[in-house]
Amino acid sequence: MTTANNSPIALAGVRKQYGAKAALDGVDLVIPAGSVVGLLGQNAAGKTTLIKTALGLIRPTNGEATIFGEPSWDLSAATKARIGYVPQVITLYPWMRIRQLIKYTASFYPRWNDGLVTKLLTTWDVGGEDKVGILSVGTLQKLAIVLALGHEPDLLVLDEPAASLDPGARRDFLRTLLEVAADGRRTVLFSTHITSDLERVADRVAILRAGKIAYDGALDDLKDSVKRLHITATAPLPVDLQIPGVVKSQVEGNEALISVRDVSPALIEQIRRNYAATVGVQDLNLEDIFLELHHHA
Amino acid sequence: MRNRYAQIALTYTDRWSMRAWLILTAMLVAWLALTRQANFSERLPMLMLGGTACVFAATIVTSQVKEQIADPRSALTPGFRTPHLIVGGVLLTATTLGLASYIAWRSAHIEGGFGWPALRIWPPGYVAIVMISAAAMAWMGYLQSPPFIFCVMALGAVFVMPISEPLNWQTISGRAPVTACVMLALALASLIALWWRMALLNEEMREYHRLDSFSPNLKLSMTGDRFYRRSAAAEVGWFNEWLRGAGRIDRARNVLGASLMRRAAHWRLAISFARANPLFGALFGMMLLVMDYFGGLHEGKGEQGVLIAVPILIGLVVPMLIAGCTWPRRWYTLAQDALRPATRRQFLAEQGAAMGWELMSLWFWITVGALLPTIWYRPHWLLSATTLAMLALTAAEQVLLFAVFVWIARYRGTLFFTWTLTLLAVAAAGFLFVHEIGHADDRLRIPSPLVIAAVLVVALPVLVDAYRRWLRTDLD
Amino acid sequence: MQPAIALDVRPNSGVPIYRQLVEQLRAQVAGRRLAAGEFLPSVRTVAEHLQINPMTVSKAYSLLEREGVVEFVRGQGMRVTTQPTNGKVRREAIRPLLEQVAATAKQLSLAPEQVIAQLKPMLEENDDHRK
Incomplete structure (x- = not known):
């Protein structure tokens, strides 16, 4: 077996067709053990479908999804015990009290960290006697996160985990994620469209665009390689600037703003010489990069 | 703004249940209009079918109005609720009171034959029975609460059991005018009360969230993920907890x-x-x-x-x-x-x-x-x-x-x-x-x-x- | 001085967090705010203080170790080495910032003298402040 086969999540050529529309259109993605991966994508890019397919809740039309080397669709009990999952739409048994729901959830697992669960509930001010059905969306999300961490999973999958949390709770959540999850032993995959959360926590980023993986790699590499160049020439620049790896370009007279995928000193030098121009290099944060990559949609 | 009422009325034609109802009712009305005299064996099924049509119309119209009202838009859009309630009310009146009266009027005298006795239908009596059923169904469609539905079903069962038969016939044939009038008054009052409750309907009321029997996909797209959670919120009362035997979870083992x-x-x-x-x-x-x-x-x-x-x-x-x-x-x-x-x-x-x-x-x-x-x-x-x-x-x-x-x-x-x-x-x-x-x-x-x-x-x-x-x- | 407190990263900047850390620590060593023989705060401390992924901190530390700025001492952590902090290292540390200043100055068509004239009082003021 190769390492890719044993990685926490591996998708190979995964397609999911709903009628005429392909929600996933040939996704290849390997999530290395111990990494914290942010899955970034616009609404309806297929993030939830990808996550559900990876977990074996959805059956791919083509391709293969595996978790720790096992086909997602046929996971063993032992492997399921290593997964923690917080869905985007959280529906828990509404009539149970929180303490009952925790007890009930724990009863399915080989081990359960009561200390951690109690600590998190206290930190987040979630009371055990409340009934699940009357909780606010934010509290419900906290509860779902606690439930997903209770059995200390090796793989934690969160679909838009912080979307319904207020800024304070989001900070707490990210801190918890870092303390509990990002200790290098666990693997975390979380989808989001809030790039600032991802930048703090994730070491890798996968960008999903229209059912395909548009980028998959280290977040640092992405920030190092995608830059915006501010070109100022002495003469008017041609509208169709020939620069390799252009993501987005905007030319006006002597000036141009060009976003490139793989910046290098050689590339900048080449532009300087070709257009007798000065080149300013501007760093882009993840949100900028995300927007640039989605520019010519 | 007259256009607006027409628009609201047109929303009813979007429902396949309403379309099917319209076709069947049109056939029924045509048949009633074309036949002058009819004997018992022909007319009795018509009375029952017509009554059923009225009762179904009550359910369809009420659920449609509720779906329009139990929505954030109805509270936020100015001038939303009143026209919807008026159109729904007019349609409800026409399809229950109106249709039942027409059927009763056309069937006032039924000749004997095939061994059946001749029968005189007293229109208010027939209308009263139809309307009380329609009101019950309208409330059922509105509340969508299992205990309520269960009670109505139980009462309905009594209503159609042989022991109720004499009372029903007395009402329909006009020999119990007071009973008929009381029934009719009750039915109308409860329908007015229903419309009044819908005029006040807000998220604090439990039935606001009970909508999933009709078009959950539509509601999900309207209100997003909160919908299911909220409809679930209707399940958290103490009675529910008791019915579920929630205490047993505390003793659950691995x-x-x-x-x-x-x-x-x-x-x-x-x-x-x-x-x-x-x-x-x-x-x-x-x-x-x-x-x-x-x-x-x-x-x-x-x-x-x-x-x-x-x-x-x-x-x-x-x-x-x-x-x-x-x-x-x-x-x-x-x-x-x-x-x-x-x-x-x-x-x-x-x-x-x-x-x-x-x-x-x-x-x-x-x-x-x-x-x-x-x-x-x-x-x-x-x-x-x-x-x-x-x-x-x-x-x-x-x-x-x-x-x-x-x-x-x-x-x-x-x-x-x-x-x-x-x-x-x-x-x-x-x-x-x-x-x-x-x-x-x-x-x-x-x-x-x-x-x-x-x-x-x-x-x-x-x-x-x-x-x-x-x-x-x-x-x- | 507690170096972890002096660190400050902006996760939503275009510069990767690990590089922000490397640059700040390098500057602290070069400026002798972190003396030779002192230990860097633990990875966990920094990660918790800044609320960032511990792996990012590890990455920054191992980069500094490769550069010879710090060395790993078993059981104790990262210790600042007794390297000759010559002028070259310190000049390298400030170079990326100066490059940015130069680029912006060109965009604004400012003459070199103008920029230097503006920078000089700032440098002197900072100097006083540090003493």
């Missing part, structure tokens, strides 16, 4: 790697209304005891049909109807439950076992409950071959109904879709039962063991096929 039946029992902690099943049985028992008392059973008048066939038929039909209402709620938590440590095969087998167990429990309690009058008045009938064979037949039919439901459920359609198909299956099962016991000369036939075996032979492959299909079904 079930990792436990046997199929132990895990099925564990799942039932979360999905069944444990205490409701005996309660349903007790309710049916009390209801039948009261009715049978007034029917003169205590004076020794009972026949086998009332004391054996009817209770066992109730036990056959009711469990699946109740389960069909509660089980679809299961879908909401299916994804996370499917990720608990167990293989897909184990998980599906456990869910199937839990649901099958639940259905059998309902069948047991409701049958026992419905047989209470028999236990009280004629205990020696219980152990007859006829009774035992009938019980065997309905038990076998439960297996078939379960198999059919599991097969249908795989599509995870709207509740309406699931209910309709379930209802058809239940009706077919009831028909088979009635056909098997046929009761010429007040004597019940013993259902053939071959038929019982045949039901099981059909049920098992359906069940196996349903399981195989579920193995390939997305559990998201």
